[in-house]
Amino acid sequence: xxxxxxxxxxxxxxxxxxxxxxxxxxxxxxxxxxxxxxxxxxxxxxxxxxxxxxxxxxxxxxxxxxxxxxxxxxxxxxxxxxxxxxxxxxxxxxxxxxxxxxxxxxxxxxxxxxxxxxxxxxxxxxxxxxxxxxxxxxxxxxxxxxxxxxxxxxxxxxxxxxxxxxxxxxxxxxxxxxxxxxxxxxxxxxxxxxxxxxxxxxxxxxxxxxxx
Amino acid sequence: xxxxxxxxxxxxxxxxxxxxxxxxxxxxxxxxxxxxxxxxxxxxxxxxxxxxxxxxxxxxxxxxxxxxxxxxxxxxxxxxxxxxxxxxxxxxxxxxxxxxxxxxxxxxxxxxxxxxxxxxxxxxxxxxxxxxxxxxxxxxxxxxxxxxxxxxxxxxxxxxxxxxxxxxxxxxxxxxxxxxxxxxxxxxxxxxxxxxxxxxxxxxx
Numbered sequence: 001x002x003x004x005x006x007x008x009x010x011x012x013x014x015x016x017x018x019x020x021x022x023x024x025x026x027x028x029x030x031x032x033x034x035x036x037x038x039x040x041x042x043x044x045x046x047x048x049x050x051x052x053x054x055x056x057x058x059x060x061x062x063x064x065x066x067x068x069x070x071x072x073x074x075x076x077x078x079x080x081x082x083x084x085x086x087x088x089x090x091x092x093x094x095x096x097x098x099x100x101x102x103x104x105x106x107x108x109x110x111x112x113x114x115x116x117x118x119x120x121x122x123x124x125x126x127x128x129x130x131x132x133x134x135x136x137x138x139x140x141x142x143x144x145x146x147x148x149x150x151x152x153x154x155x156x157x158x159x160x161x162x163x164x165x166x167x168x169x170x171x172x173x174x175x176x177x178x179x180x181x182x183x184x185x186x187x188x189x190x191x192x193x194x195x196x197x198x199x200x201x202x203x204x205x206x207x208x209x210x211x212x
Numbered sequence: 213x214x215x216x217x218x219x220x221x222x223x224x225x226x227x228x229x230x231x232x233x234x235x236x237x238x239x240x241x242x243x244x245x246x247x248x249x250x251x252x253x254x255x256x257x258x259x260x261x262x263x264x265x266x267x268x269x270x271x272x273x274x275x276x277x278x279x280x281x282x283x284x285x286x287x288x289x290x291x292x293x294x295x296x297x298x299x300x301x302x303x304x305x306x307x308x309x310x311x312x313x314x315x316x317x318x319x320x321x322x323x324x325x326x327x328x329x330x331x332x333x334x335x336x337x338x339x340x341x342x343x344x345x346x347x348x349x350x351x352x353x354x355x356x357x358x359x360x361x362x363x364x365x366x367x368x369x370x371x372x373x374x375x376x377x378x379x380x381x382x383x384x385x386x387x388x389x390x391x392x393x394x395x396x397x398x399x400x401x402x403x404x405x406x407x408x409x410x411x412x413x414x415x416x417x
Contacts, residue, residue, distance in 0.1 A: 035284060039277045047272040057270055064272065065280055072284060139262040157228075158263040164228060183224045189259045190252065197255060 015041050020084050028075055039068055042085060045160070046092055052155050053096045053148055063099055067092035082169065089160070090170045093152060100148065135196065142192040150185035153178055214238050219249045227256060 026034035043064060050067075051060040070091050071078075078087055143151055149171065156162045156170060164182070168175045214222070219242045225231045226239055243250050273279075 032281065032285065036277055036281055039280055043272050043276055047276075048267065048269040051269050057273075061273060061276060065276070065283070068280055069283065069287075073287075136262050136266050136268070139259055140266070140268070142259075143263060154263060158260045161264075179224065179228065179230075182228065186224065186227070186256050186259070190255055193255060193259065197258075 017083065021080055024075065024078065024080070024084060027072065035072065038084070042088055043068075045085070046088060048159065049089060049152075049155055050092050050096055052143070053151060054099055055144075059099060063092060063095045066095055070095075083166070085160070086162070086166050086169055089156070090172070093170055094172075097148070138193065138196050139189070142189050145192065146185050146188055147181075149173075150181045150188065153181035154185045154189075157182060213245070214242050216242075216246060216249055219243070219246065220252060223249075223253055223256060226253070227260065 020038075023034045023038050027038065046064050046067065047060055050063045051057070054060050054063060067088060071084075071088050078084065143154060146154065152171060153167055156167045157164075162170070164175050164178045167178045171178065173181075219239055222231060222235065222239050226236065231239065243253060
């Protein structure tokens, strides 16, 4: 049932701002095909972002679904000077925070653990060396140990290629705070991983190249 | 040449592409001569590469779009029935409504202060042939800064725009004459404004 996100994203062409705006205008006129196209384009990216802070498949999907519903319900207040993705991720980020808050209250949200269900897909899809795989897992494990705002800033910066100004909009914080989160996040990652790669350039090369 | 400490302080700016050309040149010069700083940079770049390229998240369910579309299709379309107002417009209509209610309450509870004119007001206009306490427009304006004709003009203005399907934003919501609501700043649609702090159970719209 599950496919790797890589396959999905590789099959997608970049959505230009012009096409995106056209889709939104059509959705506002009630065009369901346009709504479906926009959902299809963003669902995996949004899910990947949400899943990083909420590594439970069902919960992450519920958050994504709610984010889409809220975005469509308020579509006529969407400001076209910003990308739709910024708006969508903003909603999803807040929903994720709310979800985490509720989970914390229920005390069911334990420390991050690599989900067994996803381990299988991870291993089967990335036919790389075992060492590279271990390193990648260590990086993701380190990312998961970051404070949530740092983690969100890191993922939005690297995965979504958002500039600091856009990340600030998504997270509803000043740009300077985004830069602070990035700085602290990178520093923490360095601390967590330094012992792993401890001066070993070959490991770093594996880490850098095997990611692709 | 800059020191190792200065270099490490600049690495974030370097990775964020925030450094000036001259500062980037300084940093590059240091990195050429300093394996330790090169290692630091490589480590951070490698982490960035993993996050950027290693898409190991599980895929969203295959029927995600279908389920979502089913929900969307079954939702009552307020827009189609002409009932959906923008957040800004709801605020403006709400403010006018509150002001009108306050003014009506004020008229209802205040004893007639103008002994020479006890003719009651309906929609800001004097109505002949009725009796009871009442206030004139000038009195109302002095004490509330509002008058009924202006309130009704504002409501008419909003209703006309709504009926024409214009759903006006910002300046179009400001009534043609002066009243308190003009202190509302013009709308510059802002995605954060449309997203209130979502508390548990709170709705976006």
